[in-house]
Amino acid sequence: MRIDIISVLPQMFMGLVDCSILKRAQDKSLVKIVVHNLRDYATNKHRNVDDYPFGGEAGMVMQIEPIDNAITALKQQRNYDEIIYTSPDGEVFNQKIANQMSAYENIIILCGHYKGIDYRVREHLITREISIGDYVLTGGELAAAVMADAIVRLIPGAIGDEQSALSDSFQDNLLAPPVYTRPAEYKGWKVPDILLSGHQAKIDEWKLHQAIERTERLRPDLLKSEE
């Protein structure tokens, strides 16, 4: 998989691209994450990528031309499954969308900024708009990083134990059951006996029961959703 990220703040992705699971996935050639500086596609000598809005509102708007230049240059090199724009008014990102996108070959994520982008970009160039939650960030970089992380860890081979991605919270609309490690007792706080019993069928039953109980208590909305 290849993820092209277009941003006016490419330095914000430095930690993301060279750390932890995302680094390992890239070292194993499971994914290539390429961050592009939108200013490199500006045509004016000051490399500006924003301008005042028509209609006289406050704030600056990202211009269509540098974005079109960047997307067109990428599309000339390969086909993209999706050209995503990060925006608080997009579809809210979730595990189902992460699963779907982890099977894609190539995606572009355009990070929004300022007051927004010229609406023609959204009408003519973008195929999907994604929000990471009902709050407003200063830019789409953190949203792109969240999406890239959630997507890449689902690519088979990206995390050591593939089973562990399958048993994540949300993967089947249930929160994950509690986990414990040694020591079995610490300051009198005990690990549930069942986990030490060696009885795998009973342990699995306990885990499922815990997952359902925690979901009912903490996130009952997940059980009501039809997806």
Ligand code: ADE
């Ligand atoms: N840009 C600003 N806020 C955002 C959000 N909540 N999700 C995605 N992109 C954003």
